[in-house]
Amino acid sequence: MAPHPSRDDQLFSLFDDPEGQASALYEQERDAELLDRSRAEYRRVTLDSRLMASVGDRLALTVVGVGRIEGELQRMGLGWCPVSGHAQDWIVRTPCIEVVQGASDRSIPEVARSPLHKLGVTSALRRLAESRVRCVVHLVDGGQHEAVVRRVGADFVEITTPGDEAVLIAYDAISAVQSRD
Template identity: 80%
Template structure:
């Protein structure tokens, strides 16, 4: 017959049991608090920060006025991205992206971006103007303009059409610019 535990052994066993229950309850509360904090903080994650974490990934974008754009995300800037697709490149304004497929589950907050990634869409358009490549400017409303980017202003781009007409296009009207050469 096993000896009956003494009252102090019973008391310590009760304390151990209570301590285990308290620890389990604390862990449950802490896990719930962490989940709540995580959900509360997620509202600070931007589409640009998710795209920054997706550089190098193959993405499918649905872009207003354009439709489907597929390719590898090559570069991110503040408010725009460069997607290399089938024999063409796309400068896409991220404010015009409606749906992204294939993005990373992570994000890179803007404070962690290098100064090069903080360049706006005007920087990308200036590179097009410098190279004088043929391109198609896709408008938010669905129109397209065959063009060569000539000059870039602070809130607009100046293009020349195949008939050599000069036109000014406000950035807010542009969804994407597609290379042709």
């Protein structure tokens, strides 16, 4: 025959149940608060910060006016990134990136970046102008120009076409530049 619980045991069991319920309720509230904080923090994560954490990784980018570009993300600049593909190198303007596949799960915030990451697309275009390498300038509207970058202005690039025509292209019209070395 099972022993009858004592009066003290019955009294403690009455207190144990509400204490257990309170503990469970506290855990639920804490979990909900942590989830809210996590969502609030993730709202601050930018595409650039995810790309920054992906430097050195192979990615597939879908770029406006170009389509799919696959290659290793070399580094990040302010509003652009160089991607090294199989036989070609690309300079991609990050505002023109629509889809990224293969990105790191991490994020690197802006405050953790070096001054080199603050270089604008003009630095990459100037390097092309200095090297006089043939390239294809891809436009947001899907057009393209086979050219040599000649000079780089404040908000445009001057190219020379194979027919020696000088053409000025606004940065906002450029989605990517593909090296033809």
